[in-house]
Amino acid sequence: MSATHDAANPIPPEKRQHMLLFFLPLRNGALTQLAEVRDDSGSTPPDLRASTGVHFAMFHYVPEGAPSFLPVPTFQSAPGKDLLVALSLYDADFVPYISAFTSEPSIAKQLDDLLMVMDETGIVADDDPTSAVSILRKGGAAQNNEQFIELLMRYNFGDPTLSSGSGSSGGVLDLIPEAGRRYAFHAVFPGLTVGDVIANYPNASKLWPWPPVAADATAELAAR
Amino acid sequence: MLNLADIQGIILRGYNYPQVRFFLFRIDDSAGARELCRQLLPGSGAPLTLTTAQPWQEKPLCCLTLGVTSRGLKKLIGEKGYRAFDDATAGDFFTPFDAGAEKRAGLVGDTGASAPINWWKNGGSRLPDPPASSDLDLLIALYTQNPMDRERFSEVLLGMIPRSAGGRPAVVAAFVQDSDVLANPDGGPSRRIHFGYADGISQPRLQDSEGHDVGEPKPGDDRPGVPVSGFLMNRPEAFIHPLLENGCYAAFRLLYQDVAAFNTYINSQGIDPHLVAAKMCGRWFNGTPLVTAPDKPLENPSDHQLESFQYLPADAGGRRCPFSSHIRRTNPRDDTFVKGNESYPAPVSQMRRIVRRAGPYGPEYSASTAGEQRGLVGLFLSAKLRDQFEFVMQTWIGQGGFRNGQPTEVDPLFAPDTLGSMHCFVRTDGALYVLLPGIDGLRRIAEGRL
Numbered sequence: 252m253s254a255t256h257d258a259a260n261p262i263p264p265e266k267r268q269h270m271l272l273f274f275l276p277l278r279n280g281a282l283t284q285l286a287e288v289r290d291d292s293g294s295t296p297p298d299l300r301a302s303t304g305v306h307f308a309m310f311h312y313v314p315e316g317a318p319s320f321l322p323v324p325t326f327q328s329a330p331g332k333d334l335l336v337a338l339s340l341y342d343a344d345f346v347p348y349i350s351a352f353t354s355e356p357s358i359a360k361q362l363d364d365l366l367m368v369m370d371e372t373g374i375v376a377d378d379d380p381t382s383a384v385s386i387l388r389k390g391g392a393a394q395n396n397e398q399f400i401e402l403l404m405r406y407n408f409g410d411p412t413l414s415s416g417s418g419s420s421g422g423v424l425d426l427i428p429e430a431g432r433r434y435a436f437h438a439v440f441p442g443l444t445v446g447d448v449i450a451n452y453p454n455a456s457k458l459w460p461w462p463p464v465a466a467d468a469t470a471e472l473a474a475r
Numbered sequence: 476m477l478n479l480a481d482i483q484g485i486i487l488r489g490y491n492y493p494q495v496r497f498f499l500f501r502i503d504d505s506a507g508a509r510e511l512c513r514q515l516l517p518g519s520g521a522p523l524t525l526t527t528a529q530p531w532q533e534k535p536l537c538c539l540t541l542g543v544t545s546r547g548l549k550k551l552i553g554e555k556g557y558r559a560f561d562d563a564t565a566g567d568f569f570t571p572f573d574a575g576a577e578k579r580a581g582l583v584g585d586t587g588a589s590a591p592i593n594w595w596k597n598g599g600s601r602l603p604d605p606p607a608s609s610d611l612d613l614l615i616a617l618y619t620q621n622p623m624d625r626e627r628f629s630e631v632l633l634g635m636i637p638r639s640a641g642g643r644p645a646v647v648a649a650f651v652q653d654s655d656v657l658a659n660p661d662g663g664p665s666r667r668i669h670f671g672y673a674d675g676i677s678q679p680r681l682q683d684s685e686g687h688d689v690g691e692p693k694p695g696d697d698r699p700g701v702p703v704s705g706f707l708m709n710r711p712e713a714f715i716h717p718l719l720e721n722g723c724y725a726a727f728r729l730l731y732q733d734v735a736a737f738n739t740y741i742n743s744q745g746i747d748p749h750l751v752a753a754k755m756c757g758r759w760f761n762g763t764p765l766v767t768a769p770d771k772p773l774e775n776p777s778d779h780q781l782e783s784f785q786y787l788p789a790d791a792g793g794r795r796c797p798f799s800s801h802i803r804r805t806n807p808r809d810d811t812f813v814k815g816n817e818s819y820p821a822p823v824s825q826m827r828r829i830v831r832r833a834g835p836y837g838p839e840y841s842a843s844t845a846g847e848q849r850g851l852v853g854l855f856l857s858a859k860l861r862d863q864f865e866f867v868m869q870t871w872i873g874q875g876g877f878r879n880g881q882p883t884e885v886d887p888l889f890a891p892d893t894l895g896s897m898h899c900f901v902r903t904d905g906a907l908y909v910l911l912p913g914i915d916g917l918r919r920i921a922e923g924r925l
Contacts, residue, residue: 263876264875265874265875265876266875266876297817298817299817301812301814301879302814302815302817347815347870351815354823380566389564389565389566389714390713390714394565394566394568394714395565395566396567396861396862397566397567397861398566444876446814446879446880447880449879450878450879450880451880
């Protein structure tokens, strides 16, 4: 748990952190459609934090032709399509990370809703087993896990083989990617997984309860 | 309501016959192979037919199970039929089977000495030339009550194989492996495997088995049930071609067990070797679970004592039964701190269960037989190979990070040699993914009717 890692004692694969950065092509007006099918049942989703290993997540919706928020070009939708950008940091391998979502029925349902608003026109044929159309026709993400993962990887700028424990920079923040890499990637706490935090951090269940609430951690922090 | 007449019996009940013979066939003539399938249908009038899950009035002299690989299915139903099968089946019920055990070997830890390049070279093939690859099409398992019946019914089975006008058999046995129970000191059959552990304990208890004998809980069995959908594919719950209705997938595994290395290891740790072995497995040699009897095994434990226990809260720290022990890795039960075993609403472990229909092969280990091949052979059943068999092998047995917040470690008995720090005591010498079709599914195959 507190081992010091170096070249002779690398961070094991299941403890490494990775980045995903999806650029998902959506139909025009998809945000409205997604809002209509959003689960408002009030039911508590299961606590999958340790299995998914998600440290944080960001979603950014870009309607067709929307200008950049910054004075430089940023995320751009394709002509005739909207765009959903998703950014996250997750633990361990990509496959179990995604499978933890597709294995849970309520989340798989939401993933199917996302597939329904995807627009892969001109990118992949509908009869390709990894297309959104084909996955939906064959029972959705819950029954087509590997095909769903292939679909996601089609739009993932993130490199699942580039992890917080695989760099050669020796902890130095280097802006220049290693040869053959799309980007340089660094983590402040390489090897510290979400599961480790939940299991080992004192009073983790009070500080970060599930389901999440607007917790007042003042008393907890003052006691430290 | 389960249609027991449409389900191969081995899926719902262990036959517990002392002698088994696994035939692995290569199809040389598709029409002849389809005719063999037709003969094997219950009610065909042939001298041997498949055993269904219908209750027995009395135990038959012989039981029969049939499995087909994706390669074999292509030969039986043709490329066009196979594409139609693919088109009407969700990826989870098609992709692992279609790829086969050889291509999926890396996922389940069949690497290094266990890699496919080394398969079928060791083991009990009774044929002069073992297959050069995993290009195998049909599996037929024959279960008998004594060695003589095994020979007798083998002859009957082989005699049923159709032949061409030139006398060539439609299917050819490419690998044959016998399995024989080990004997107790009194000569009677034991449930031991070669390492010395009692086996066959705590098979999944199926929910909704509707009175079928094997699915009913024994008195005091308070384990959570496993949905039947974990072992039988049925529409509309599963998006599958009708060919898969009431069918199940199985991983056929031929595993070598290095008893000499195992004995050396447990006797060289400076403590009671029985305790070392128990910590590795999670059970004492007689099957007593460590979590309920951490200091010594129970004498003559009941089925309830062997099977009905939980890990929380008594052993949340893994002091009785180590987190890395084999039975904790393969079925973490209520331990929802295990990665991939979250509770919603029940621990997911029940959805990961595998039915084991395997037994020992090879002679009992002794000084005079030390150099001979021995191990475990049989079928590991699941409706979704990826979510059940492959998940357990890959994520819970072969990878670290098994339990949240704990140091990394792997299963000391079954983890592949490229991952564990300990000696590898088990080596995969052959593997296949096969479909155990329902009876109507086999009828469709036999008739070429999709």
